[in-house]
Amino acid sequence: MEAHAHHKETFITKYIFSQDHKMIAKQFLVTGMIMGIIGVGMSLLFRLQLAWPDKEWLILEALLGKWGTDGIMDPNIYLALVTIHGTIMVFFVLTAGLSGTFSNLLIPLQIGARDMASGFINMLSYWFFFASSVVMVSSLFVESGPAAAGWTVYPPLSALPQAMPGSGMGMTLWLVSMSLFIVSSLLGALNYIVTVLNLRTKGMSMTRLPLTIWAFFVTAILGVLSFPVLFSAALLLIFDRSFGTSFYLSDILVAGELLSNQGGSPILYQHLFWFLGHPEVYIILLPALGISSEVISTNARKPIFGYRAMVGSIMAIAFLSFIVWGHHMFVTGMNPFLGSVFTFTTLLIAIPSAVKAFNYITTLWKGNLRLTPAMLFSIGLVSTFITGGLTGLILGDSALDINVHDTYFVVAHFHIVMGLSAIFGLFAGVYHWFPKMYGRRMNKNLGYVHFWVTFIAAYGVFFPMHFLGMAGLPRRYYTNTAFPMFDDLADINVLISYFAIAGGIAQVVFIWNFFYSAVRGKKSTANPWKSNTLEWTTPVEHIHGNWPGEIPEVHRWPYDYSKPGMEEDFVPQTVPMTEKEMETGH
Amino acid sequence: METLLIIVVAILGALAIGQAVRVFELSSAIKGSDDDVNVTDKDNRTQGLLLLLFLFLFFGAFAWMVIEWDSVTLPVAASLHGLEIDNLWAISMGVIVVAFLITQPLLFGFSYLFRGNKKRKAVYMEHNNKLELFWTGVPAVVLAGLILYGLTTWSGVMNPTNEQEPLVVEVYAKQFGWQARYAGGDNKLGYANVRLVEGVNTLGVDADDINSLDDVITNELHLPKDRPVLFKFRSQDVIHSAFLPHFRVQMNCVPGSKTQFQFIPNKTTAEMRNEPEVVEKVKTINEIRAAKGEDPWEFDYVLMCNKICGSAHYNMQMKVVVDTQEEFDKWMKEQKSFAELL
Numbered sequence A: 001m002e003a004h005a006h007h008k009e010t011f012i013t014k015y016i017f018s019q020d021h022k023m024i025a026k027q028f029l030v031t032g033m034i035m036g037i038i039g040v041g042m043s044l045l046f047r048l049q050l051a052w053p054d055k056e057w058l059i060l061e062a063l064l065g066k067w068g069t070d071g072i073m074d075p076n077i078y079l080a081l082v083t084i085h086g087t088i089m090v091f092f093v094l095t096a097g098l099s100g101t102f103s104n105l106l107i108p109l110q111i112g113a114r115d116m117a118s119g120f121i122n123m124l125s126y127w128f129f130f131a132s133s134v135v136m137v138s139s140l141f142v143e144s145g146p147a148a149a150g151w152t153v154y155p156p157l158s159a160l161p162q163a164m165p166g167s168g169m170g171m172t173l174w175l176v177s178m179s180l181f182i183v184s185s186l187l188g189a190l191n192y193i194v195t196v197l198n199l200r201t202k203g204m205s206m207t208r209l210p211l212t213i214w215a216f217f218v219t220a221i222l223g224v225l226s227f228p229v230l231f232s233a234a235l236l237l238i239f240d241r242s243f244g245t246s247f248y249l250s251d252i253l254v255a256g257e258l259l260s261n262q263g264g265s266p267i268l269y270q271h272l273f274w275f276l277g278h279p280e281v282y283i284i285l286l287p288a289l290g291i292s293s294e295v296i297s298t299n300a301r302k303p304i305f306g307y308r309a310m311v312g313s314i315m316a317i318a319f320l321s322f323i324v325w326g327h328h329m330f331v332t333g334m335n336p337f338l339g340s341v342f343t344f345t346t347l348l349i350a351i352p353s354a355v356k357a358f359n360y361i362t363t364l365w366k367g368n369l370r371l372t373p374a375m376l377f378s379i380g381l382v383s384t385f386i387t388g389g390l391t392g393l394i395l396g397d398s399a400l401d402i403n404v405h406d407t408y409f410v411v412a413h414f415h416i417v418m419g420l421s422a423i424f425g426l427f428a429g430v431y432h433w434f435p436k437m438y439g440r441r442m443n444k445n446l447g448y449v450h451f452w453v454t455f456i457a458a459y460g461v462f463f464p465m466h467f468l469g470m471a472g473l474p475r476r477y478y479t480n481t482a483f484p485m486f487d488d489l490a491d492i493n494v495l496i497s498y499f500a501i502a503g504g505i506a507q508v509v510f511i512w513n514f515f516y517s518a519v520r521g522k523k524s525t526a527n528p529w530k531s532n533t534l535e536w537t538t539p540v541e542h543i544h545g546n547w548p549g550e551i552p553e554v555h556r557w558p559y560d561y562s563k564p565g566m567e568e569d570f571v572p573q574t575v576p577m578t579e580k581e582m583e584t585g586h
Numbered sequence B: 001m002e003t004l005l006i007i008v009v010a011i012l013g014a015l016a017i018g019q020a021v022r023v024f025e026l027s028s029a030i031k032g033s034d035d036d037v038n039v040t041d042k043d044n045r046t047q048g049l050l051l052l053l054f055l056f057l058f059f060g061a062f063a064w065m066v067i068e069w070d071s072v073t074l075p076v077a078a079s080l081h082g083l084e085i086d087n088l089w090a091i092s093m094g095v096i097v098v099a100f101l102i103t104q105p106l107l108f109g110f111s112y113l114f115r116g117n118k119k120r121k122a123v124y125m126e127h128n129n130k131l132e133l134f135w136t137g138v139p140a141v142v143l144a145g146l147i148l149y150g151l152t153t154w155s156g157v158m159n160p161t162n163e164q165e166p167l168v169v170e171v172y173a174k175q176f177g178w179q180a181r182y183a184g185g186d187n188k189l190g191y192a193n194v195r196l197v198e199g200v201n202t203l204g205v206d207a208d209d210i211n212s213l214d215d216v217i218t219n220e221l222h223l224p225k226d227r228p229v230l231f232k233f234r235s236q237d238v239i240h241s242a243f244l245p246h247f248r249v250q251m252n253c254v255p256g257s258k259t260q261f262q263f264i265p266n267k268t269t270a271e272m273r274n275e276p277e278v279v280e281k282v283k284t285i286n287e288i289r290a291a292k293g294e295d296p297w298e299f300d301y302v303l304m305c306n307k308i309c310g311s312a313h314y315n316m317q318m319k320v321v322v323d324t325q326e327e328f329d330k331w332m333k334e335q336k337s338f339a340e341l342l
């Protein structure tokens, strides 16, 4: 591989058009954080609306202008905020922000490579993502408002500008942005796959890969197989919107206008969308699970329990995730038999998921837990993964989904299992690898404060939503006041919004800690967590090519923590097997 | 006024955090005793204890919510299949609550019990096939049960068998309202298509189809008790979803195609109003409404839209009334047929 070492670098090639995976990782992280601030900020705005629907909020007028006249939010802009919030959180923060950051940072470092297979493609991947972010954010400023048909943008609503203002220019920009995003994801994912397959250092067999790498690797495969399908869905939608085709449209009379489209099916779009959409939730989740495997094992000072079962369940989950998409469509009028098949496959996913949960818990058993902020977030992740996963058993069951489909029960479920787990994984990763990224440490106590407020607020926001759903409250409602039967939910909505505000404020602590520590934090040593994996054998100062001399050779798996007979409670992968180990075989 | 208060609180909160940040910074600078890995035994003790405390807080809050908010959840189902679904719901919920109550204490309990200390060493344990087989097997068996039960219920709901001929009703959705069309004396709906919508013929019913003439178009949905109703759903513009939470019914209305759902309502509106759960709920809600100076509310079934469909999605509703057969017949007589409407 090209050890394109030590040529002179300018500011531009080092910080902007960098081809170094470590710098690209940081670019993804910071861009993701900025998008995260926008996405979370939006959720706070619509939480104000949901909790206090008749109150006039000066802040709404200030931020939303003509859409918040007199401090009252416009119903269309409510839907737009929900839509862009969902889009940003799912794709920009938890797909690009999470995978982009940690796959880039860790794949070369943990497998022992000097960089990604193609630094140039990697750079392109970031810049497509950046362009996509810019387009998405700029759609907030168009005259008719941003896309507002929900993050799933189902046609015909999303296809017809007559149906809602957000389906005009805003929707066009949404589609452009997502197309750029898909290109970025594909470029990134192809690079990750090739790198993991081809650039592992000597001795780094697939069965010696840290679980982080397994997770990133399988995630990349999922992305390569599913994003093109979303692309085709988007492409057909673009055709229907702009070129008069009828892929998704038939027999429509909207805003007094009879359309000529005939023969299309809006349900086709849903099949295409969810063929990506379901794997997408694992594209979000698996990297977080991989990160927490590494963080939990390192800080429990114990091997991750059941390494092979963990790899097996990642693969099983990934495989199953391609044959369950129909569980989002039980009430579209699909053939009931097909519904049964999707119920069956969906509930099967619970098995590998349960295996993972139990393996995490057993890893803690008789460990010597170092409760760092990263470790706390990983424990939080296991908790939310279990809580949210369990309600999946309800939603995956077609007969029960009739009750709660598209209600707040679903909002509770997916935020807990996917949103919170993945965000916690992201935070765990940032706290854990911050020393690798910036050569410094984040402030531990601020980390603790951040964790506790975030963790409690997160459950405080989303757990009560189960009850709203069981009261029959539909999601994507601008206000619940049109139905007296929901009047007794008002207090719950207020409570949720208080927790949301508290959770939002806690992120200020994190952001402050992040940027302050990046410049002023305490200097880190090379291996601050006494970890086994290869990234901690590189020097604290980043260099192009990662290792100053030869790339180290790997002699063992990454989880030899507290191994009997060893002096220290960790044995880095670069330490050759002792004779005794050779004899016993491990 | 309250806005101002909240803004003040927010600013104070921000200031407080700012101060806390400074204090932490200073105190950790003074201590300066962080060892290499940056966590001390004391940290482990504190955080371990907090995790344990969290478990109690979490379960306490869970119990509180279950008790306190039981009354906000939907009352007993008002349809036959709804009762089946509610049973399945109760059993599935039971299973997941048990799993929740077992796993969370293990997680937080272990986090507390095995909090680190410099003198101890963790136990080296890579895997244990028996244990892993056990916790793959147990969920698999439980799931097999849930799947079987779920699928039986589902096929019962979706492929109903009845002795009685179902009443055929079309439910028509558009931005932002509903209409119903009864099949009339012949119990056959006439052909309809959005292309035929014109003037009073808001549903695009084909006047040349003889089945159309006795159809009855209404703005309220009345259903006779104990008779199967076969709903045919249509939409004029975008996807809507007919959600009848009290009957445990939900089905999308898709432009360009027809969907359907059949069920048997088994409680009249009057009966439902007398259900103790409903009486209680109405009372609570009316107290809340009185405090806000709003008119009292009487329970009614309702059809709401449950698929995002535009600006007034949140208010796309139709009143639903379940009558006795006699009441239903009487109401039906008062309605105009499609022929009369034209």
Ligand code: HEM
Residues within 6 Å of the ligand: A040, A043, A044, A047, A082, A083, A085, A086, A087, A089, A090, A094, A149, A150, A151, A152, A411, A415, A418, A419, A420, A423, A461, A475, A476, A477, A478, A500, A503, A504
């Ligand atoms: C402060 C944190 C958050 C709050 C308070 C919040 C709140 C909400 C609420 C109340 C809704 C539903 C609104 C409605 O249906 O009318 C919603 C939608 C959504 N949220 Fe969040 N959320 C937060 C964080 C996240 C995160 C971390 C994710 C990442 C997965 C996420 C993804 C979504 C998605 C995908 C939707 C659906 C959007 C749609 O309906 O089109 N949110 N959020």
Ligand SMILES: [Cu+2]
Residues within 6 Å of the ligand: A277, A278, A281, A324, A325, A327, A328
């Ligand atoms: Cu799914």
Ligand SMILES: [Cu+2]
Residues within 6 Å of the ligand: B173, B174, B176, B239, B240, B241, B305, B306, B307, B308, B309, B313, B316
């Ligand atoms: Cu609607």
